[in-house]
Amino acid sequence: MSNKILNIADLQESASNSLPVSVRDFFNSGATNQVTLHDNYTAYGKYRLLPRVLKDVSKVNTSISLFGRDILFPLCASPAGLQVLAHPDGELATSRACAKTGVNMGVSSYTGNPVEQITEAGNEVGPINHVMQLYSMNDKAKQERIVRRAEAAGCKAIFLTADSPVLGVRWNEWRSGFKPPPGIGYPMYEKTSDEIQAQSHDDGFTSTNSDSHSWATEIPWLRSITKMEVWIKGVLTPEDVETAVEYGCDGVIISNHGGRQLDETPATIDALPACAKVARGRIRIHIDGGIRSGADIFKALALGAECCWVGRPVLWGLAHGGQQGVELMFKILYDDFKRCMQLTGCKSVSEIRPELLAIVNAHGPLARL
Numbered sequence: 243m244s245n246k247i248l249n250i251a252d253l254q255e256s257a258s259n260s261l262p263v264s265v266r267d268f269f270n271s272g273a274t275n276q277v278t279l280h281d282n283y284t285a286y287g288k289y290r291l292l293p294r295v296l297k298d299v300s301k302v303n304t305s306i307s308l309f310g311r312d313i314l315f316p317l318c319a320s321p322a323g324l325q326v327l328a329h330p331d332g333e334l335a336t337s338r339a340c341a342k343t344g345v346n347m348g349v350s351s352y353t354g355n356p357v358e359q360i361t362e363a364g365n366e367v368g369p370i371n372h373v374m375q376l377y378s379m380n381d382k383a384k385q386e387r388i389v390r391r392a393e394a395a396g397c398k399a400i401f402l403t404a405d406s407p408v409l410g411v412r413w414n415e416w417r418s419g420f421k422p423p424p425g426i427g428y429p430m431y432e433k434t435s436d437e438i439q440a441q442s443h444d445d446g447f448t449s450t451n452s453d454s455h456s457w458a459t460e461i462p463w464l465r466s467i468t469k470m471e472v473w474i475k476g477v478l479t480p481e482d483v484e485t486a487v488e489y490g491c492d493g494v495i496i497s498n499h500g501g502r503q504l505d506e507t508p509a510t511i512d513a514l515p516a517c518a519k520v521a522r523g524r525i526r527i528h529i530d531g532g533i534r535s536g537a538d539i540f541k542a543l544a545l546g547a548e549c550c551w552v553g554r555p556v557l558w559g560l561a562h563g564g565q566q567g568v569e570l571m572f573k574i575l576y577d578d579f580k581r582c583m584q585l586t587g588c589k590s591v592s593e594i595r596p597e598l599l600a601i602v603n604a605h606g607p608l609a610r611l
């Protein structure tokens with residue numbers, strides 16, 4: 243194996259070779275037949291880029307503004323749980339790497355490190371904004387404590403994950419009896435290692451999080467207890483974008499949880515255009531799932547997303563080399579995205595438009611969007 247890491251596939255290979263099989267499978271797998279996991283990557287392949295040539299691209303501005311601050315380029319770290327299984331520094335390393343790179347970080351409520359330490363670790367390195375991911379929980383007082391701790395720690399938004407009233411069908415996790423090794427707790431859930439060890443991963447999730455959640459119970463309540471922005475993570479339809487607008491949410495993340503929840507949902511890049519169409523500037527639209535190259539980021543922006551997020555690439559970066567591995571992951575995608583902008587003739591992110599994409603048509607020439 244070449245030890246040169248030039249792209250995300252190289253990073254995945256390096257990480258996958260270094261992790262115990264049950265952790266590797268927990269990170270890399272999706273639900274049921276892995277259909278959506280696979281579609282998330284491959285659906286990007288149906289689009290082709292239509293460059294405009296002879297443009298002065300000597301000065302390219304890749305930045306966008308998010309939570310009141312410019313970030314280096316339109317990519318941030320999705321909230322993914324249990325990063326301490328990829329590297330002992332876990333979320334602290336991710337936070338430092340995001341700050342060093344100049345992008346934002348989502349903190350999973352299944353973090354192995356408390357949010358206060360995560361935001362502090364990043365802030366010591368440089369400017370960074372964090373968002374706190376949240377599930378609807380049975381114990382509302384505990385859920386409120388997570389929100390209040392996140393706000394006090396400086397988080398800018400809640401990402402309420404809406405696609406997980408129960409966990410997806412995870413055959414690999416059930417076969418391997420996956421759970422974190424002893425010694426790891428969930429500090430946001432106030433769960434000790436002993437409590438975690440006493441249950442299966444699936445039972446732990448189900449007994450803690452709520453399958454009786456609803457827009458009406460969650461959103462006004464969140465609004466009443468926090469000034470942070472409220473975003474919905476896991477939206478795939480224009481109908482749910484419209485509902486998020488009605489409930490006054492600040493943004494939605496078009497996401498199928500990286501193919502880990504309901505299998506056979508559409509690839510997020512396929513769900514995006516209809517969602518962006520109904521948003522009409524009334525709500526912010528971000529996307530995650532299967533983004534592995536600068537061209538993928540470019541395509542998502544051309545189809546209406548304001549910003550992209552990556553989950554597994556962060557975990558692979560961590561497993562490959564801790565903070566430096568995550569920085570390497572972001573550098574690969576930043577360089578790739580910048581070059582993609584230059585080669586398509588875009589000087590700023592606002593110039594990335596649908597006219598620069600075509601769609602592959604199996605029965606004839608490329609179709610313009």
Ligand SMILES: Cc1cc2nc3c(=O)[nH]c(=O)nc-3n(C[C@H](O)[C@H](O)[C@H](O)COP(=O)(O)O)c2cc1C
Nearest residue numbers: 269320321322323350403499500531532552553554
């Ligand atoms: C190991 C792992 C753990 C995750 N944990 C959470 C979580 O705790 N909360 C959540 O909302 N999403 C979680 N996600 C989903 C990510 O936030 C994100 O939606 C997904 O990973 C994006 O797809 P990608 O991995 O293809 O980039 C997790 C994903 C992975 C791979």
Ligand SMILES: CCCCC(=O)C(=O)O
Nearest residue numbers: 322323324352406499502
């Ligand atoms: C560590 C629990 C993370 C739950 C989750 O959201 C996932 O596995 O996708």
